Amino acid sequence: MNDRQNVLIPTGQHAPQYVKMMTEAGYKVHIIGVYADCETIMKRGVIRGHETGREYLGTVEMWEKASRDMLQLVRDVDPTLKTSGVAMLLDNRDFKKPQVVSVEQMHQILVSSGCSGVEE
Numbered sequence: 001m002n003d004r005q006n007v008l009i010p011t012g013q014h015a016p017q018y019v020k021m022m023t024e025a026g027y028k029v030h031i032i033g034v035y036a037d038c039e040t041i042m043k044r045g046v047i048r049g050h051e052t053g054r055e056y057l058g059t060v061e062m063w064e065k066a067s068r069d070m071l072q073l074v075r076d077v078d079p080t081l082k083t084s085g086v087a088m089l090l091d092n093r094d095f096k097k098p099q100v101v102s103v104e105q106m107h108q109i110l111v112s113s114g115c116s117g118v119e120e
Contacts, residue, residue: 030085033070
């Protein structure tokens with residue numbers, strides 16, 4: 001960060017902390033939230049684990065938190081700030097055809113998926 005270079009942080013689990021840290025450091029932050037349903041994430045994780053030899057440690061609770069955080073991060077972007085960049089959500093349930101969705105659409109997807117902590 002001190003070198004003021006572009007940084008890519010591919011994470012869902014700690015995204016709010018990274019966004020806060022980068023914003024406070026004066027970086028322009030672009031957020032691309034990629035969503036897939038829990039079952040798909042778990043299947044892909046297990047397959048990737050078999051391919052790489054590393055155990056997949058994802059849980060439903062981690063998926064729910066990452067999904068809620070992603071929605072909230074994109075929803076709460078203030079476009080008037082110098083540090084606010086592009087904020088978008090991608091529905092990646094169909095791996096071959098991801099689609100850009102609105103905050104409202106993503107909210108409905110999370111509600112219909114039964115994601116805890118997301119109110120109707």
